[in-house]
Amino acid sequence: MHLTIVNPNTTASMTHTIGEAARAVAAPGTVIEAVNPEHGPASIEGYYDEVHAIPGMLAEMRARPGADAFVIACFDDTGLEAARSLMDAPVIGIGEAAMHLATLVAGRFSVVTTLAVSVPALEHNVHKYGFSHRCGRVRSCEVPVLELEDPASGAYGLISAEISRAKTEDRAEAIVLGCAGMADLAARLSAEHGIPVIDGVAAAVKLAESLHALGLKTSKACGYAPPRPKAYRGMFAPAAVATDG
Numbered sequence: 001m002h003l004t005i006v007n008p009n010t011t012a013s014m015t016h017t018i019g020e021a022a023r024a025v026a027a028p029g030t031v032i033e034a035v036n037p038e039h040g041p042a043s044i045e046g047y048y049d050e051v052h053a054i055p056g057m058l059a060e061m062r063a064r065p066g067a068d069a070f071v072i073a074c075f076d077d078t079g080l081e082a083a084r085s086l087m088d089a090p091v092i093g094i095g096e097a098a099m100h101l102a103t104l105v106a107g108r109f110s111v112v113t114t115l116a117v118s119v120p121a122l123e124h125n126v127h128k129y130g131f132s133h134r135c136g137r138v139r140s141c142e143v144p145v146l147e148l149e150d151p152a153s154g155a156y157g158l159i160s161a162e163i164s165r166a167k168t169e170d171r172a173e174a175i176v177l178g179c180a181g182m183a184d185l186a187a188r189l190s191a192e193h194g195i196p197v198i199d200g201v202a203a204a205v206k207l208a209e210s211l212h213a214l215g216l217k218t219s220k221a222c223g224y225a226p227p228r229p230k231a232y233r234g235m236f237a238p239a240a241v242a243t244d245g
């Protein structure tokens with residue numbers, strides 16, 4: 001299968017880390033393409049960044065009608081519903097994917113994300129996905145997204161310390177890493193803490209492969225029906241869909 005992973009921010013080094021994490025778990029025969037838009041924020045931290053990342057992300061997907069599935073490699077699941085409306089192929093957000101897998105291996109999980117500004121949107125997603133009773137807390141380690149890849153930021157130590165607090169204060173039995181930029185830390189953190197630590201990129205790749213193997217695609221029955229043709233004016237004119245969808 002051809003699996004396109006879209007990092008909705010515009011930082012190519014992060015897209016590279018995401019691509020490597022995806023290839024590390026992909027099944028033989030799964031071709032991974034990791035891309036990011038040229039236009040938009042360098043990182044997504046909160047609502048304002050999120051809405052400005054969506055048009056570029058959708059344009060990258062739209063340019064790839066032949067992909068068998070898409071992964072949105074931002075833990076906010078940036079523009080997930082719009083992407084499912086636009087594309088016929090399945091679209092999986094790493095946030096939703098990681099939470100689903102966490103509930104298969106633990107009664108209770110906590111999320112550890114980057115900055116406090118990201119927490120409310122993630123709490124909304126926990127509720128939207130129906131995991132409020134399984135998620136102890138959405139926590140932040142106060143490391144900005146782009147500093148995760150800087151060894152001098154102490155990111156690993158700060159994330160690990162937050163996991164320790166989640167185990168004692170939230171009674172977390174598993175941890176969901178709340179940023180695509182943490183994808184390469186999961187195995188080491190899991191070994192250190194002795195509980196499942198789940199990376200959403202890996203989780204989404206395996207779920208995309210499962211959907212493809214089962215021939216499952218996004219239902220177009222109602223909410224994810226294709227956008228209706230209409231005029232889009234100004235800078236968004238290219239986003240308009242033609243009568244042939």
Ligand code: 5HY
Nearest residue numbers: 044074075114118179180
């Ligand atoms: C992410 N931001 O996964 C989110 C994490 C966050 O640019 N990639 C980003 O902090 O919301």
